[in-house]
Amino acid sequence: MQHNILRPRQALNKAYLRLKTARSEMETFKSALRTLLGSINLSESEEHVKNHLRDFLKSSFYSRYGVNTKGKTDLVIHVGPDTKSQAGVMLEVKRPGNKADMPTTDNLNCKAMHELVLYYLRERVEHRNQDLKQLVITNVHEWFVFDALEFDRLFYRNGQLLKDFTAWSQGKKSGNSTEYFYKELVAPFIAGLSESISYTHFNLKDYEKPLQNKDLKDDVKLVALYKLLSPAHLLKEAFANDANSLDPGFYLELLHIIGLEEVKEGGRKLIRRKARPDGGSLLEAAYQKLKSEDLISGLDNPYSYGNTREEQLFNVSLELCITWMNRILFLKLLEAQLASYHHGDKAYVFMNHEHLREFDDLNELFFDVLAERPQNRNANVRHKFRQIPYLNSSLFETTALEKRTLRISNLKDNSRLALYPRTVLRDGTGKPLSKSQADMRTLEYLLRFLGSYDFGAEGREAIQEENKTLITASVLGLIFEKINGYRDGSFYTPGFITMYMSREAIRRAVVQRFNEHYNWELTDFDALRFRLMANHTQQSAQEANGLLNSLRICDPAVGSGHYLVSALNELIVIKAELRILLNR
Numbered sequence: 001m002q003h004n005i006l007r008p009r010q011a012l013n014k015a016y017l018r019l020k021t022a023r024s025e026m027e028t029f030k031s032a033l034r035t036l037l038g039s040i041n042l043s044e045s046e047e048h049v050k051n052h053l054r055d056f057l058k059s060s061f062y063s064r065y066g067v068n069t070k071g072k073t074d075l076v077i078h079v080g081p082d083t084k085s086q087a088g089v090m091l092e093v094k095r096p097g098n099k100a101d102m103p104t105t106d107n108l109n110c111k112a113m114h115e116l117v118l119y120y121l122r123e124r125v126e127h128r129n130q131d132l133k134q135l136v137i138t139n140v141h142e143w144f145v146f147d148a149l150e151f152d153r154l155f156y157r158n159g160q161l162l163k164d165f166t167a168w169s170q171g172k173k174s175g176n177s178t179e180y181f182y183k184e185l186v187a188p189f190i191a192g193l194s195e196s197i198s199y200t201h202f203n204l205k206d207y208e209k210p211l212q213n214k215d216l217k218d219d220v221k222l223v224a225l226y227k228l229l230s231p232a233h234l235l236k237e238a239f240a241n242d243a244n245s246l247d248p249g250f251y252l253e254l255l256h257i258i259g260l261e262e263v264k265e266g267g268r269k270l271i272r273r274k275a276r277p278d279g280g281s282l283l284e285a286a287y288q289k290l291k292s293e294d295l296i297s298g299l300d301n302p303y304s305y306g307n308t309r310e311e312q313l314f315n316v317s318l319e320l321c322i323t324w325m326n327r328i329l330f331l332k333l334l335e336a337q338l339a340s341y342h343h344g345d346k347a348y349v350f351m352n353h354e355h356l357r358e359f360d361d362l363n364e365l366f367f368d369v370l371a372e373r374p375q376n377r378n379a380n381v382r383h384k385f386r387q388i389p390y391l392n393s394s395l396f397e398t399t400a401l402e403k404r405t406l407r408i409s410n411l412k413d414n415s416r417l418a419l420y421p422r423t424v425l426r427d428g429t430g431k432p433l434s435k436s437q438a439d440m441r442t443l444e445y446l447l448r449f450l451g452s453y454d455f456g457a458e459g460r461e462a463i464q465e466e467n468k469t470l471i472t473a474s475v476l477g478l479i480f481e482k483i484n485g486y487r488d489g490s491f492y493t494p495g496f497i498t499m500y501m502s503r504e505a506i507r508r509a510v511v512q513r514f515n516e517h518y519n520w521e522l523t524d525f526d527a528l529r530f531r532l533m534a535n536h537t538q539q540s541a542q543e544a545n546g547l548l549n550s551l552r553i554c555d556p557a558v559g560s561g562h563y564l565v566s567a568l569n570e571l572i573v574i575k576a577e578l579r580i581l582l583n584r
Contacts, residue, residue: 002196005105009224011145011200016232016239020454021223023216029226030211030219032060037204037211040140042097049095049140050074061230073119079131079235086131087123088235092116094139102139105201109190112137114182117190120151121165133236145200145228154197157530161189200228247469249424250453251479256420257446258321259283260483271483273314280417280442282324286317286406295405316405322483323399324408327366328446329476330395336455338387348387352451353444355384362443363409371396417442424452498566506570509551517547525574532578545580 009017036056040049054075057067066078070087077089092112094102101111116135123129132148155161164185167173175184207225210218232239255261259281261274277284289295296302296312305315331351338348356362368377369385370393377385398407416439419425425433425448440448454468507525515522522528532544548571555563575581 001108001190001193003105003108004196004198006198006200007224008200008202008228012224012227012233013239016227017224019239021226026219026222026226029060029229030222032056033204033207033211035059036140037208040096042095044095046074046093046095046098050093053091053093053138053140065231065235071119071122072115073123077234079133086129087127088131089134089136090116090119090123090132091136091138092119094137096139096141098139102142103137103144108144108197109187111182113190114186115178116146117151117155117186118178118181120148121155121162124152124156125162125165126169134234141205142203143201145234147198150197150199153533154193154195158189161185164189202228247453247471247475249422250469250471250475253420253423253449254325254479255483257281257417257442257449258325258483260318278418280415280439282321282411282442282446283314283317285411285415285442286320287313289406289410290316298404299401300404316401319401320405320408322480323402326480327395328362328450331365331370332450332455332471333476334391338389350385350388351447353447356443356447358413359411359443360409360413363407366396366408367398411442413441413443415442416440417445419445424449426452498563499570502563502566502570506551506553506567507574510548510574513547513551514544529578532580536579541580541582544578545575545582548575548578548580 033056036052039052039055050069054067057075057077062077064081066076066081066083066085068076068083070076070083070090073087073090074093075091076083076087077091078085079088080086092115094112103110103113116137120132120135123132132151135146135148135151137144164173165181168176168181168185173180173184175181202225204225207222210221227233231237252262255271256274259274259277260271260283262269262271264270273283274281279285279288290313296305296309296316299305299316302312305312305319328351335349335351339345342348350356350365356365364381365385365388368381369388370391373390374382374386418439419434419437421434423432423434425445427433427436452468453471455471511522511525511528514520514528520531522531532540551571553564553567555561555567558564572581
């Protein structure tokens with residue numbers, strides 16, 4: 001049997017690996033892990049080791065899950081809150097001093113592996129459990145973590161081994177002891193396997209230095225281990241990476257600052273102008289300026305914005321606000337990436353009230369900085385924004401509507417906006433600012449509001465020291481899809497639905513494409529997977545990869561592109577599962 005050994009970070013879902021880990025959660029994990037390692041005594045029995053390990057699992061991640069023994073299985077993490085739910089993770093536990101029964105990275109054909117195979121087959125065959133996610137062998141220090149799909153492929157799907165297991169279970173073999181099963185059935189089977197097996201291997205002793213080190217920066221070295229042992233990996237639970245998962249607090253307060261609100265009418269959610277407009281909002285400030293200076297009359301075709309003057313004023317104001325907010329939110333993402341790339345250097349944090357005190361400063365940033373190459377900038381902005389790169393983007397070109405009406409610099413700097421009743425802003429004691437302060441200058445409010453969220457939590461392993469909610473580019477795209485759909489009502493499809501629909505539709509199409517090409521009669525995706533694995537070569541993989549690439553996916557009603565992104569993700573997963581995801 002060939003081994004494909006993964007390090008913890010290699011085994012993790014890359015999107016999950018990029019999410020920051022909250023400082024409070026990391027501290028809980030570190031405390032539980034220190035207690036576990038400090039409790040281990042080499043002379044203790046296996047039962048004591050199991051108890052320590054169970055305490056660690058409960059105190060670190062699995063306090064709301066059933067964690068206990070099950071039959072002969074040493075430890076099981078159940079998928080639900082009690083042990084009546086199905087087993088999700090099975091652990092074969094040995095005491096640290098028992099090296100004879102433990103596998104090594106050179107040899108998996110040992111008693112612990114034989115036991116794990118037996119317990120796995122019992123769970124799949126006798127208990128009909130299809131919820132198994134991971135299988136683990138550990139002596140607390142050393143860990144071997146197998147994806148249950150690997151056991152499914154190598155053991156459960158092997159007709160001869162399954163036949164031998166069933167016969168042995170029914171007493172139809174010449175021996176009915178577990179030792180007979182281990183030595184006469186499983187050991188020879190593993191020894192004769194020509195296929196490779198993938199698993200994650202690590203030793204907790206390798207993490208003792210960052211675990212004991214008081215320098216919090218060293219905790220980054222623990223991030224991959226933390227995530228590997230979390231429910232998001234071991235139980236394959238969903239994590240906060242849904243491109244359509246809105247933070248209601250961010251969304252509603254952003255609407256408030258713009259001058260909009262979301263209401264329900266006839267079972268639909270609509271975005272509209274606030275019933276009680278606040279003159280300090282961006283929308284109302286633009287509306288008032290357009291109205292008082294009759295700037296609508298300068299448009300070539302004002303009726304394209306509505307049939308009445310009021311409709312025209314509102315729609316032009318809204319389009320201007322969306323243009324401005326698109327730029328501002330893009331710059332928050334840019335700022336986060338620049339700061340991250342330069343290791344948190346505050347010189348790259350420019351979207352704050354210290355740098356941008358007036359709407360003129362924001363206008364200057366749009367057009368004199370981001371739209372100009374550094375060598376072409378005037379001396380004043382070259383010094384003030386020396387770290388900000390040139391962006392060759394139409395986003396920072398003056399729009400035709402701005403040229404005919406107004407720019408953000410035309411808004412009044414002294415306008416004030418009432419704080420949102422449930423504002424994210426806090427005073428020095430951590431209490432909501434709205435309790436002690438009724439309003440704030442509009443631009444300062446906007447920048448302080450955006451500064452209360454984390455726009456840079458994706459991209460690398462890190463620990464989030466501040467308690468800030470993550471706002472991704474995908475979430476921002478969804479928000480503007482909703483705002484732009486205000487006329488007809490805003491509808492969006494949650495990520496778990498787009499992922500499910502993509503999975504169901506594309507997998508059927510893939511099976512159909514292979515059936516038509518090879519004149520096969522495969523009934524489902526699993527049958528296709530096993531057919532390709534049975535005859536897997538570099539040439540067959542390239543041929544299958546080309547056939548899958550011939551599929552075409554069309555989304556005629558594309559909005560934010562979320563369906564297409566889900567479809568692309570599913571195609572990559574399919575290639576990985578079929579083992580035809582080829583590099584150069």
